Amino acid sequence: MREVTSLLDGGFGTVEVPGEGDVRFAVKPVRQGQRSGAFVVAYFTAPELPEFDDAVGVYAVVAWVALLLIGVGGWVVAGRLLKPLRELRATAEDIRDSDLTRRITVEGNDDVSDLARTLNAMLDRLENAFATQREFLDDAGHELRTPLTILRGHMEILDKRNTELVEATRILVLDEIDRMGRLVDDLVVLAKAGRPDFLRLEPMDVGVLTDDVLDKARGLGEREWRLDARASGSVITDRQRLTQALVQLAANAVRHTQRHQVIAVGSLVDGQLVRLWVRDTGPGVAAEDARRIFERFERARGSKRSEGSGLGLSIVRAIAEAHDGHVALKSQPGSGATFTVVLPLRPVPPGQDPADDRFDDQLQDVSPPTVRARAGQQEEVR
Numbered sequence: 001m002r003e004v005t006s007l008l009d010g011g012f013g014t015v016e017v018p019g020e021g022d023v024r025f026a027v028k029p030v031r032q033g034q035r036s037g038a039f040v041v042a043y044f045t046a047p048e049l050p051e052f053d054d055a056v057g058v059y060a061v062v063a064w065v066a067l068l069l070i071g072v073g074g075w076v077v078a079g080r081l082l083k084p085l086r087e088l089r090a091t092a093e094d095i096r097d098s099d100l101t102r103r104i105t106v107e108g109n110d111d112v113s114d115l116a117r118t119l120n121a122m123l124d125r126l127e128n129a130f131a132t133q134r135e136f137l138d139d140a141g142h143e144l145r146t147p148l149t150i151l152r153g154h155m156e157i158l159d160k161r162n163t164e165l166v167e168a169t170r171i172l173v174l175d176e177i178d179r180m181g182r183l184v185d186d187l188v189v190l191a192k193a194g195r196p197d198f199l200r201l202e203p204m205d206v207g208v209l210t211d212d213v214l215d216k217a218r219g220l221g222e223r224e225w226r227l228d229a230r231a232s233g234s235v236i237t238d239r240q241r242l243t244q245a246l247v248q249l250a251a252n253a254v255r256h257t258q259r260h261q262v263i264a265v266g267s268l269v270d271g272q273l274v275r276l277w278v279r280d281t282g283p284g285v286a287a288e289d290a291r292r293i294f295e296r297f298e299r300a301r302g303s304k305r306s307e308g309s310g311l312g313l314s315i316v317r318a319i320a321e322a323h324d325g326h327v328a329l330k331s332q333p334g335s336g337a338t339f340t341v342v343l344p345l346r347p348v349p350p351g352q353d354p355a356d357d358r359f360d361d362q363l364q365d366v367s368p369p370t371v372r373a374r375a376g377q378q379e380e381v382r
């Protein structure tokens with residue numbers, strides 16, 4: 001009672017009653033006029049405790065079992081979900097640049113499988129890139145070994161006392177060294193071709209480029225040089241690389257024609273395309289060689305090694321592709337060949353063309369090369 005009277009101003013408390021256990025009580029003061037008192041509520045907790053203990057016990061068991069089931073289920077599901085990731089890590093650890101053939105096994109259709117598929121596709125691309133690089137090095141090594149073998153062979157049999165032989169060998173050695181130099185230069189261009197800094201794009205007048213190419217080509221040999229067509233207008237390209245490609249085509253045309261045979265250069269703006277071509281009246285290219293000759297170190301069947309290393313057309317193709325274009329070949333064996341570099345038209349934005357601020361695709365002479373009109377020609381598009 002002492003505890004209750006001490007809380008007459010209101011409050012809660014617990015007292016222990018011997019033999020009955022704990023009694024919880026609440027006191028609330030009550031006032032009516034001059035009279036005051038307290039409203040007291042008390043209850044014995046002992047009868048309710050076992051029931052409460054039972055409930056808590058059942059709850060605890062259920063909670064632990066549920067937690068255990070969720071834990072095991074989560075572990076199994078997470079394990080299944082993460083299996084491809086573990087496999088991915090293991091495969092990635094196994095992959096060396098010497099063996100890029102390993103792939104991640106893909107099962108199902110979830111996000112992780114999509115990731116595995118994407119990584120497999122990336123590995124395919126990497127494997128291709130490495131294979132191409134290795135092939136390139138093999139080819140380059142093989143082509144460089146041939147002139148070196150020739151040089152060694154001549155040096156070994158050289159008789160210093162024979163001045164005539166020494167002079168002939170000197171000329172031959174210098175010739176082979178020049179060939180190796182050209183080969184190395186060409187290989188460097190091809191190796192650079194995939195790099196983002198390969199092209200230096202700038203506004204260029206197609207007509208002026210056509211004239212330049214014709215001027216340079218005239219120096220390659222005495223031929224009947226012609227201008228088929230001359231487009232005018234400025235486009236964005238790499239002037240030096242494009243000149244290099246067209247001079248390369250002109251050098252091939254010279255190599256496959258005789259004195260006084262016709263070789264023509266031309267350009268044309270054709271819808272959204274710029275076409276620049278070199279046409280010759282030489283033996284042309286056989287249908288079975290048309291695709292092959294654009295590959296590295298490939299020459300037409302029957303060509304002699306002395307004619308070239310077979311890199312010219314792959315360089316032309318690399319330059320066209322770097323401009324998002326391609327090289328087209330039209331040829332009828334016996335009647336000549338026309339190699340056309342086809343580029344997407346990238347007009348110079350107004351105000352950026354040093355020569356003229358309006359792009360004008362009017363042609364001074366729009367006649368296409370005559371060889372394109374002949375029936376029965378094949379066209380190879382790269």
Ligand SMILES: Nc1ncnc2c1ncn2[C@@H]1O[C@H](COP(=O)(O)OP(=O)(O)OP(=O)(O)O)[C@@H](O)[C@H]1O
Pocket residue numbers: 186252253256280282283284285293294298299300301303307308309310311312313314337
């Ligand atoms: N105008 C052409 N007429 C006939 N055949 C050609 C012509 N241009 C190229 N070819 C054939 O295509 C092959 C490949 O030409 P490409 O320019 O790639 O190499 P190449 O001229 O032999 O050597 P390189 O250009 O490296 O000195 C040539 O060997 C030749 O057989």
Ligand SMILES: [Mg+2]
Pocket residue numbers: 248251252308311312313
């Ligand atoms: Mg060539």
